Amino acid sequence: DQQVxxxxxxxxxxxxxxxxxxxxxxxxxxDYFLWYKKYPAEGPTFLISxxxxxxxxxxxxxxxxxxxxxxxxxxxxxxxxxxxxxVYFCAATSKRNTPLVFGKGTRLSVIA
Amino acid sequence: xxxxTQTPKHLITATGQRVxxxxxxxxGDLSVYWYQQSLDQGLQFLIQYYNGEERAKGNILERFSxxxxxxxxxxxNLSSLELGDSALYFCASSxxxxxxxxxxxxxxxxL
Numbered sequence: 001d002q003q004v005x006x007x008x009x010x011x012x013x014x015x016x017x018x019x020x021x022x023x024x025x026x027x028x029x030x031d032y033f034l035w036y037k038k039y040p041a042e043g044p045t046f047l048i049s050x051x052x053x054x055x056x057x058x059x060x061x062x063x064x065x066x067x068x069x070x071x072x073x074x075x076x077x078x079x080x081x082x083x084x085x086x087v088y089f090c091a092a093t094s095k096r097n098t099p100l101v102f103g104k105g106t107r108l109s110v111i112a
Numbered sequence: 113x114x115x116x117t118q119t120p121k122h123l124i125t126a127t128g129q130r131v132x133x134x135x136x137x138x139x140g141d142l143s144v145y146w147y148q149q150s151l152d153q154g155l156q157f158l159i160q161y162y163n164g165e166e167r168a169k170g171n172i173l174e175r176f177s178x179x180x181x182x183x184x185x186x187x188x189n190l191s192s193l194e195l196g197d198s199a200l201y202f203c204a205s206s207x208x209x210x211x212x213x214x215x216x217x218x219x220x221x222x223l
Contacts, residue, residue: 004154032210043114043202043214044155051210089154096210097143099168102154 003027004092006103015112019077023090023103026071030092034100035064035075038087047088048075080110115139116215118203124221130191133218137184137205143167144186145212146178149200161186193222 005024013019023033031052036044050057050064050073057064063076077084087107091100115138125131137144142163147155148171157170161180172178175193180186190197198221204212 034211036214041216043116043118043204043216045114046211046213049211091155093210097162097206097208098210099145099157099160099170100155100212101157102147104152104154 001026002103003030003101004090004103006088006090006106008106009104010107010109012109012111013080015082015110016079019075019080019084019108019110021075021077021088021090021106021108023073023075024071025073025092027092027094027101028071029094030101031095032093033064033066033073034091034093035062036089036091037084038089038105044089077108080108082110082112084108085110114213114215116203116205116213118201118215118218120218121216122219122221124223125193126223127193127195129193129222130189131193131220133188133190133201133203133220135186135188135203135205135215137186137203138207138213141205141207141213142184143206143212144180144184145204145206146172146186146188147202147204149202149217150196151199155202158188190220195222198222 034049090103146158158172160168
């Protein structure tokens with residue numbers, strides 16, 4: 001039973017355009033949502049997070065939107081750059097300092 | 113650099129053997145988590161330690177065990193290894209928040 005789902009295994013976007021990565025969850029107890037970026041042969045790197053009391057959080061080129069009623073969140077990257085090419089994981093948890101539940105990831109390719 | 117270190121980076125061993133993976137958390141972080149990533153899978157939570165005590169358990173096999181030492185470093189012990197145990201093993205640490213910081217991982221190959 002997958003509690004966090006990333007239904008698109010891959011996404012290809014042109015440099016300079018917007019990348020939108022989507023994530024759905026089933027557990028209504030989740031209160032914190034995080035996005036991680038992973039390059040080959042490296043560990044996941046934290047990008048941005050959002051708590052359930054917000055519907056948007058922004059950090060530079062990265063914005064995360066949360067729609068609690070739809071149990072859906074998305075990560076927007078504007079503008080996309082070739083260095084953004086990586087696998088992006090969505091993760092969720094119900095409380096601070098507790099294990100994260102991860103989606104299977106979306107491979108983003110930004111084409112120059 | 114997340115500040116979390118893991119050794120070794122690569123490990124090749126045979127079925128039936130036992131290995132130990134080591135993790136040092138970021139300075140000041142009391143929580144250590146272990147995750148497993150198999151081919152084309154997301155990260156699966158194995159076990160969490162907080163200040164030396166086991167805090168949460170996930171999909172960890174009975175052949176696997178872990179501990180956290182007084183200096184807060186942690187070790188994951190994998191025994192009676194099977195081909196299916198080949199995977200990436202990540203350690204993460206956190207302080208009091210929801211953000212976890214990951215180490216570079218140990219790639220285990222069981223032949």
